[in-house]
Amino acid sequence: MFAPGNLARIWLCTQPTDMRKSFQGLSALVKNQLNHNPLSGQYFVFVNRRKTQMKVLYFEPSGYCLWSKRLEQGQFRVSASASGQRPLSWTDLQLILDGIEVQKIRQYKRYQHSI
Incomplete structure (x- = not known):
């Protein structure tokens, strides 16, 4: 399992993608x-x-990395977006990978250090 940092920007392409594509595509x-x-x-x-x-495609200083997962049963629960993309947090990606769907979200305010 790859583990991006909590501050990593993650983008979900909500339009279906041909999985025959690799690094270039x-x-x-x-x-x-x-x-x-x-x-x-x-x-x-x-x-x-x-x-x-x-x-999941990402670039490290030494080159591209491609992480792949295929489910034997079930589906990834991703919703479509009009813009074709939506930002994800590391937690959101973990929930999608683990097959957990949160019905009601309530996030309480927390201190966040500005960069």
């Missing part, structure tokens, strides 16, 4: 469809049409 999707720089160090999450496969 996914980085082109990031640049052309999501309008982000694939070399930025952010994490980009892609899910196929049947929602049974997920790929």
Whole structure:
């Protein structure tokens, strides 16, 4: 399991993605469809049409990394967005990977140090 830091920016592509794509194809999707720089160090999450496969593309100083997961049963619970992308927190990504769907969210205020 890969573990991005809590401050890592994670983007979910809400449109279905062809899972035959690898480094070149996914980085082109990031640049052309999501309008982000694939070399930025952010994490980009892609899910196929049947929602049974997920790929995460990110760039480290030494090169691209591609993490993949295929479910034997069930589906990843991701909702569509009009813009085609939505930001995720590390916790949100963990919930999607573990198959946990939160019905009601209530987040209490916490101190957050400004950068």
